[in-house]
Amino acid sequence: MTEPPRPPHGPVVHDWAVGPLPGTDFDPVPYRLLHEEPVARIRLPHGEGHAWLVTRYEDVKLVSADARLSRALTVGRPITSTTPHTLAPAGGVGRADPPDHTRLRRLIAPTFGRRRITELREHTRQAAEARARVLLDTGPPADLADDFVGPLSATVVAELLGVPAADLGRVDTWRAGLLAHDTTAAAGESVKRQIAGYFADLARHRADHPADDLVSELAAARATGALSTPELVSMAVMLTLNGLDAVRNIVATMAYLLLTHPGQTARLRARPAGLPRAVDELLRFIPQRNGVGMPRIATADIEVGGVTIPEGDAVYVFYPAANRDPAVFTDPDRLDLDRDEGPHLAFGHGAHYCAGAQLARLEAEIMLGTLLQHFPGLALARPADTIAWRTGSVNRGPEHLPVTW
Numbered sequence: 001m002t003e004p005p006r007p008p009h010g011p012v013v014h015d016w017a018v019g020p021l022p023g024t025d026f027d028p029v030p031y032r033l034l035h036e037e038p039v040a041r042i043r044l045p046h047g048e049g050h051a052w053l054v055t056r057y058e059d060v061k062l063v064s065a066d067a068r069l070s071r072a073l074t075v076g077r078p079i080t081s082t083t084p085h086t087l088a089p090a091g092g093v094g095r096a097d098p099p100d101h102t103r104l105r106r107l108i109a110p111t112f113g114r115r116r117i118t119e120l121r122e123h124t125r126q127a128a129e130a131r132a133r134v135l136l137d138t139g140p141p142a143d144l145a146d147d148f149v150g151p152l153s154a155t156v157v158a159e160l161l162g163v164p165a166a167d168l169g170r171v172d173t174w175r176a177g178l179l180a181h182d183t184t185a186a187a188g189e190s191v192k193r194q195i196a197g198y199f200a201d202l203a204r205h206r207a208d209h210p211a212d213d214l215v216s217e218l219a220a221a222r223a224t225g226a227l228s229t230p231e232l233v234s235m236a237v238m239l240t241l242n243g244l245d246a247v248r249n250i251v252a253t254m255a256y257l258l259l260t261h262p263g264q265t266a267r268l269r270a271r272p273a274g275l276p277r278a279v280d281e282l283l284r285f286i287p288q289r290n291g292v293g294m295p296r297i298a299t300a301d302i303e304v305g306g307v308t309i310p311e312g313d314a315v316y317v318f319y320p321a322a323n324r325d326p327a328v329f330t331d332p333d334r335l336d337l338d339r340d341e342g343p344h345l346a347f348g349h350g351a352h353y354c355a356g357a358q359l360a361r362l363e364a365e366i367m368l369g370t371l372l373q374h375f376p377g378l379a380l381a382r383p384a385d386t387i388a389w390r391t392g393s394v395n396r397g398p399e400h401l402p403v404t405w
């Protein structure tokens with residue numbers, strides 16, 4: 001006699017294939033879950049088993065601020081994930097818990113402090129003006145992603161860390177290898193070794209020849225025993241990847257959205273003081289990444305949105321979905337550059353809140369402000385639906401952004 005089917009253990013597990021998405025379309029899987037099953041079990045293309053996905057604004061805040069969820073415990077576990085290899089290295093700030101996490105964040109705090117940000121603001125402004133002049137002198141068309149946003153974000157992160165301009169090409173090749181979804185685990189490890197070797201050498205050099213940059217500060221901290229070499233390398237890699245890739249993609253997407261919402265952009269041009277608010281709305285609206293980032297492990301049974309997540313399970317929060325929660329944002333799928341709701345969660349929440357949020361905001365404001373000011377007739381050089389978008393990589397953004405003026 002056959003046994004009757006047993007009731008399923010826990011809720012259904014949803015497959016999230018993380019397919020290619022055009023433009024700024026929201027991924028249908030987390031979108032549906034936000035509206036239908038805000039605390040759900042998912043299986044991503046790589047890794048093993050299932051994890052929980054939390055999508056509602058208040059639940060996402062709760063989970064990301066709850067110290068009973070650990071990042072350190074993810075190290076060495078084959079958790080279901082978007083990429084075949086783990087992007088964030090063990091020892092990195094993203095995968096540490098207190099007290100290590102607190103120590104690492106303290107070490108980089110001066111780098112993102114008022115003095116350094118003021119300097120960077122001025123240098124970024126000068127660099128953006130200079131780039132704009134080159135484009136104006138050369139004449140249209142131009143690629144805003146490759147000829148404006150990309151090089152500017154690279155300049156900023158190079159200055160912040162102290163990466164010589166001549167090395168940026170190499171670093172950018174490693175970035176592309178590390179962030180591609182089809183990079184195998186072995187290839188990912190090889191790229192990580194190369195980039196780790198590069199930053200270890202740079203830190204050795206800066207230990208003997210210190211300059212006013214982050215790698216010099218970290219090298220000095222290492223000399224006192226305040227951090228280890230793997231921690232130093234992980235920090236440098238994390239900051240480089242974010243500074244190069246996240247900013248390039250998101251600011252290029254912001255420019256695309258301004259160009260495809262001409263009415264709202266005309267109002268913004270007429271009232272430049274509205275730019276910081278517009279940047280925040282763009283951050284809220286843009287689904288910045290393919291798939292979902294770093295999980296946490298529940299160290300106790302944790303109740304979220306009426307569901308008990310058992311101790312030992314992996315949990316993801318999806319910040320872009322929280323930013324579309326209708327309980328917090330009116331008509332959340334509409335871009336509204338005058339919106340005054342939130343705050344959005346594009347930079348995360350809790351202890352792991354983005355260390356570069358202030359820097360990213362200032363880069364976006366300066367780049368978009370410079371474009372609006374110097375290019376009154378700026379327009380896409382091709383129909384919006386023919387723009388190619390990066391697929392198969394962690395951060396979403398246009399391959400190129402051809403414009404004319």
Ligand code: HEM
Pocket residue numbers: 064093094095105157238239240242243246247250288294319346347348349351352353354355356357359360361
């Ligand atoms: C618009 C661009 C950016 C966006 C949307 C963004 C967003 C995020 C998000 C969502 C997190 C993860 C929060 C979590 O783990 O729960 C994060 C973490 C982080 N970001 Fe950013 N980021 C951006 C730019 C930058 C820049 C420019 C830097 C520095 C150069 C940076 C440095 C970091 C670091 C170090 C962390 C890890 C913090 C920790 O785990 O304690 N980010 N960012």
